[in-house]
Each structure stands twice: as structure tokens, then as C-alpha cells.
Amino acid sequence: MPDAVHGLPVMGFALTVILAWFGFAALALAVLHGRALAAMWREPVLVRPVLIVESDDWGPGPRGDAAVLREIAETLSAVRDRDGRPAVMTLGVVGGIPDVDAMRAAGFAKHVRCSLLAPDFAPVLAAMGDGCRAGVFAVQRHGLEHYWPAALLARLHAENGSNSEALRRWLEDGGLRSEALPPPLQSRWVDCASLPSVPLDPVAVDHAVREESDLLQQLFGCAPEVAVPNTFVWNDSTERAWAAHGVRTVVTPGWRYEGRDAAGRLLPPARRIRNGESGQGGIIYVVRDAYFEPLRGHRAEDVAAALARKCAEGRPLLLETHRENFIGPQPARAAAVAELRRTLGMALSMRPDLCFTTTAELATILRDPASPLRAQRWKARLAAWFVRLRNEPDLTRLLKYSGLAALLGAAAYLLGDVTYRRSARAGRC
Ligand SMILES: [Zn+2]
Numbered sequence: 001m002p003d004a005v006h007g008l009p010v011m012g013f014a015l016t017v018i019l020a021w022f023g024f025a026a027l028a029l030a031v032l033h034g035r036a037l038a039a040m041w042r043e044p045v046l047v048r049p050v051l052i053v054e055s056d057d058w059g060p061g062p063r064g065d066a067a068v069l070r071e072i073a074e075t076l077s078a079v080r081d082r083d084g085r086p087a088v089m090t091l092g093v094v095g096g097i098p099d100v101d102a103m104r105a106a107g108f109a110k111h112v113r114c115s116l117l118a119p120d121f122a123p124v125l126a127a128m129g130d131g132c133r134a135g136v137f138a139v140q141r142h143g144l145e146h147y148w149p150a151a152l153l154a155r156l157h158a159e160n161g162s163n164s165e166a167l168r169r170w171l172e173d174g175g176l177r178s179e180a181l182p183p184p185l186q187s188r189w190v191d192c193a194s195l196p197s198v199p200l201d202p203v204a205v206d207h208a209v210r211e212e213s214d215l216l217q218q219l220f221g222c223a224p225e226v227a228v229p230n231t232f233v234w235n236d237s238t239e240r241a242w243a244a245h246g247v248r249t250v251v252t253p254g255w256r257y258e259g260r261d262a263a264g265r266l267l268p269p270a271r272r273i274r275n276g277e278s279g280q281g282g283i284i285y286v287v288r289d290a291y292f293e294p295l296r297g298h299r300a301e302d303v304a305a306a307l308a309r310k311c312a313e314g315r316p317l318l319l320e321t322h323r324e325n326f327i328g329p330q331p332a333r334a335a336a337v338a339e340l341r342r343t344l345g346m347a348l349s350m351r352p353d354l355c356f357t358t359t360a361e362l363a364t365i366l367r368d369p370a371s372p373l374r375a376q377r378w379k380a381r382l383a384a385w386f387v388r389l390r391n392e393p394d395l396t397r398l399l400k401y402s403g404l405a406a407l408l409g410a411a412a413y414l415l416g417d418v419t420y421r422r423s424a425r426a427g428r429c
Pocket residue numbers: 056057142146230231
């Protein structure tokens with residue numbers, strides 16, 4: 001009995017030290033990372049898991065591209081969410097390729113475009129259109145070309161022989177596959193005629209975006225509201241031009257890159273981006289930071305792990321993929337489509353409440369605080385916030401060494417049941 005009586009002040013002291021430690025750690029977190037904490041709190045929390053497959057680089061191509069697009073469409077159509085909606089793959093559309101014959105005739109002194117409107121590409125365009133009408137494809141902007149034409153010409157005529165030789169070979173092959181261009185040239189929205197890059201003239205950017213809108217209007221009957229910056233390099237003037245010509249949403253990897261260094265590498269990001277944040281002209285951002293590139297070894301199990309993480313964070317899962325996974329030799333194409341089928345099936349069996357939608361529709365949900373797909377209850381928001389903090393790379397060290405990570409984990413676990421509980425109000429997405 002006397003031991004217990006003496007133990008009480010000791011326990012009280014220990015408790016005070018522990019509380020003071022966590023209080024100090026929380027204060028340090030708020031002082032050092034206050035803006036990030038607030039941004040993660042403001043970021044919408046979804047009450048249902050959302051999965052969108054985002055693919056880029058589709059455009060002019062041989063008949064085989066049309067065939068694989070139709071195979072993908074069939075695969076998507078066979079997988080339905082509980083509302084009966086098929087899985088959706090967005091198509092980042094590149095409007096044109098170089099008209100190599102015309103450019104050669106002009107001594108490569110000027111750029112000439114061969115657009116997706118050309119009869120040769122009618123099968124690809126028809127496959128895209130049919131998929132859109134079936135609700136399995138949604139087209140997005142990915143540049144009138146996947147390069148800035150003046151930069152391509154400048155590099156072609158540059159003194160540096162190896163660069164211009166590689167470009168000449170690319171052109172002689174028909175210039176069909178933008179994937180084969182040197183990465184700096186694939187950055188359409190910055191001038192990589194020489195390195196380090198410099199910003200483009202905003203007037204020229206505005207003109208290019210208007211031309212792209214006009215072409216997409218002719219191709220699909222409307223200019224898509226979603227833009228995917230090529231290689232994720234863009235700046236405010238690109239956003240202003242997009243906003244002026246109908247873009248409302250920009251797909252990002254969670255960062256904005258604005259240029260390339262002397263070696264052609266991306267410069268450090270100019271800003272961090274979270275779902276639902278606003279840019280120039282009222283556009284909003286979505287974050288695509290998970291990957292499904294079968295050519296690089298990504299498998300259904302990787303997607304399942306990403307889905308689990310995004311569910312706990314109350315964030316949508318936007319899966320990045322590219323045309324190049326689906327246009328190789330037949331065995332590789334078949335394997336990529338089969339892995340897509342397995343991925344979607346696994347995701348749906350893991351989360352029967354999974355919701356398939358387009359990125360444009362997701363943006364509508366992110367814009368609307370009253371959307372039934374968004375958590376309104378503070379418990380659900382708090383649980384998701386705790387998980388976001390634990391998963392934020394910049395906070396990892398502080399959370400781990402202070403012990404706050406364990407505390408947040410326990411708190412998220414206790415509150416966790418409320419996240420993604422099937423809400424009676426959560427209707428079709
Ligand atoms: Zn691309």
C-alpha cells in the first residue's frame with residue numbers, strides 16, 4: 001500500500017513528461033510544417049474509393065493501335081462497379097505528328113503537322129470515339145504535338161551532331177511515336193531548343209492552346225476540360241491559356257515542374273499540389289501519383305497496395321499508364337491488357353464499393369463541398385488526415401523519432417471505421 005502511494009507522484013511525473021514530449025513534438029510539427037498540415041486538412045476526403053486509369057500519348061498511329069484500343073475498351077466494359085458503371089480509362093490525346101514528307105520537301109525549314117483527322121488514322125479515331133460513347137474512354141488534352149515544334153526544328157538544325165542525327169532518324173521513321181523523342185523535347189510547354197530550358201512566349205502558348213481546342217472540337221465534338229501537361233512541365237501562362245480555352249482541370253503528379261536544367265533533367269518542383277487546389281483562371285488540380293506500367297513490371301498487386309493506401313487517405317486512386325505499354329509486339333500487348341483485366345478485377349473484389357468515374361467528374365466532386373461522395377463528418381475527415389500525415393514523406397522523420405507516428409496510427413485506427421463506411425447518401429459518382 002505505501003509503495004502504491006509513493007508510486008502515484010512518480011506516475012504523475014512520467015505522464016507529465018510524456019505529455020510534454022508529445023506537446024513539444026506537435027508544436028514543432030505545426031511550426032515547421034503548418035502549411036502542409038493545413039493543406040492536407042483542406043484536401044477533400046472521399047467516402048468511396050475511386051479508381052481511374054489515366055493513359056497518355058494516344059494519337060495518330062497505325063491500325064494496330066485501333067485494335068488494341070478496342071481490346072482495352074472490351075476489358076473495361078466487362079468490369080462494372082456496384083452502380084453498373086464500367087471501368088474508365090482516360091486517353092491523353094496528342095493531336096498530331098510531323099508530316100515528314102512535307103517537311104522534307106521544305107528542307108526541314110518549317111514544321112508541318114499531320115493531324116489525327118487524316119484518313120490514315122480514321123480507325124484509331126473511331127476506336128476512341130466508340131469507347132467514349134460506351135463510357136469506357138474519356139479524352140483529355142495532351143498537346144497538339146507532344147513537343148514544341150519550334151524547339152524540335154531548332155534541335156534538328158543545331159550544331160550538336162548527335163542530337164540532330166537522332167532526330168533525323170526519328171523523323172525518317174515517320175515521327176509516329178513521341179515516346180521515342182529525347183525527354184527534354186517531349187516537354188511541350190517549355191522551350192527546350194537549347195538547355196537549360198527557358199519559358200515560352202505566353203502569346204505563342206495561347207495560340208497553340210486555341211489551335212489544339214479547335215482540332216479537338218473537330219475530332220470529338222467538344223474540347224476536353226481536362227489537360228495533362230506533357231512530362232508535367234508547365235507554368236502559370238500555360239494554365240491561363242488552358243483556362244481561356246475551356247480547361248477546368250489539370251492532372252498533376254502532386255508537383256509542378258517548370259523547366260529543365262543544362263543536362264535536360266527536370267528542375268526541382270516549383271510547388272507542391274494536392275487534390276482540389278486551385279490554379280490560374282479557376283482551374284483545379286487532381287493528383288495522379290500511382291503507376292500501372294506493365295512494361296516496367298507494375299502488377300495488379302502493386303495497384304491493390306496503392307488502392308489500400310488511397311482508401312485510408314480518403315483520396316482517389318489515379319493510375320498513370322502510357323500508350324507504350326499497349327503498342328509493342330503482340331505478346332507484350334496481350335500481357336498488358338490481361339494485367340489490366342486482373343488489376344481491375346482485384347481492385348473490385350478488394351473494394352466492392354469501388355467507384356469508376358472520369359477525371360472530369362472527379363473534379364466536379366472535388367469542387368463541390370456538398371457532394372455526397374465527400375466526407376462531411378469530422379471523424380472521417382480526421383481519420384483520413386491522420387493517415388495523410390503519416391504517409392507524407394516530408395514529415396516521416398519527425399513523426400517517427402518523436403513517437404507521433406505511433407500515436408497518429410492508433411488514432412487513425414480508432415477512428416478508421418468511419419472512413420469509407422457506406423454512406424446512405426453516397427450515390428452514384
Ligand atoms: Zn505524354
